[in-house]
Amino acid sequence: MTAGRWDEPAHEALRVRAGTRLADLDPGSTPGWDKSRETGEQRLVDQGERLSELQERLFADGRSGGTRSVLLVLQGLDTAGKGGIVRHVIGMVDPQGVALRSFGVPTPEEREHDYLWRIRKALPGPGKIGVFDRSHYEDVLVVRVEELVPRAVWETRYDEINAFEAEVAAAGTTIVKVALVVSQDEQKERLRERLERPEKYWKYNPGDLDVRAKWPAYLEAYQAVLDRTSTDLAPWYLVPADRKWYARLAVTELLREALDGLELGWPAADFDVEAEKRRLDSMP
């Protein structure tokens, strides 16, 4: 039996619509879920099993000539929990079915190409669940805030990204874009923890505080992303992330709903089952 139910599907509860204001979202809220943390954690396990089964169907479909795939795009400020989503949500499915890619500061080779070059190369193949930990959206987030290219350059990228994603969707990829939203207070707590526990020092980067100091500019850049790139083919979902258990549950639901939407069966045999059984039986 599945623990708990959402008041409405996560893709409806969390979807960015015209007029959605990032500043109005409470990062401690749990939209669509009014049950306890315990029930939520139980549902995460249940839905993880379901997700795992759906992932296997997708993989089987890809092995059998299908062209479909799913792409989860994860964005969020430092400490919003992107890594935790990968570990605890993506970690629930078979690693063979996952194509994970983290996008950091572009390498010299990447810099020689258009900003979408490295993104295209990392798109999931048929049957895969692709996961982008950061993505081409950095090219209208950090790049915009830090003025790494002129405004005229990043201004055109929103339309370019929409065109790119429409092309990816047309090729068979279901795109799920998630922005994890952490509050300034919660980020302070999480950064402090990294400074207080020696086993977390490696996760800390003094540059994180430089970014934190530009909070309003990042909010504005995120708002522009939501306003200009949440399309029917590649919608954005805003996931409050101060409660890690909720964020993990919400992303699991979003992925599970996306996979359910593909209505995947198991591929038919492309060989004569009875003949193969006889062949096998005749062997030592």
Add this chain to the structure above:
Amino acid sequence: MTAGRWDEPAHEALRVRAGTRLADLDPGSTPGWDKSRETGEQRLVDQGERLSELQERLFADGRSGGTRSVLLVLQGLDTAGKGGIVRHVIGMVDPQGVALRSFGVPTPEEREHDYLWRIRKALPGPGKIGVFDRSHYEDVLVVRVEELVPRAVWETRYDEINAFEAEVAAAGTTIVKVALVVSQDEQKERLRERLERPEKYWKYNPGDLDVRAKWPAYLEAYQAVLDRTSTDLAPWYLVPADRKWYARLAVTELLREALDGLELGWPAADFDVEAEKRRLDSMP
């Protein structure tokens, strides 16, 4: 508390030594483990947690300038359980720390290069656990049995592989090579299951029976691999695989022992911890 103990470390119980005969191995045996399946499954969970922690240390080391990595090479005949190892053993650690690559029939591009070209490209970067589902060993297994290249060509490959692996080890990669050994009877059972359950049809390939018909030739080719490529820098481990729970436990132990052998601590801070705390406190 950790459930059960091995009679001796898995890397000693399973290591291929001079004179090890593949034909003498009982695929239903559980070398080094004389406890029950239930105790073994409990230990798998315990060791998985330990593995996960060690993997994070390795990852942190890689992020902090370390050059070490681990490479698990998985070989075995069809149905030996390579996929199950990936799912159930590698699936226990953070996907961010894993670089998984399956090697199938070479693509046209791969065929234009030396057989080690695609292998080199897939080697794990610093801090990663690389996993090869099949590997360059196919170039002295299927290639030898099916006579895909002349004998003079594959004959030189054993030495080439040893030289290649020595180079990889010298660059900081701990190599763990696992041959999963399934019995002919158990393989028959597993193939039959794929033919009897429609949700498993996609895993079945009529070519599997053509390979099965050449069982003695494959045994001979595997024996040559063990005789000629089990080196101190890159030893082979023979893992009996008729009991899936045992094979998963054994590979988990081998990986855990390899990671323990690196004696990884947590990286020191490369910034002034107290100064950063003050900076953080001074921010809103």
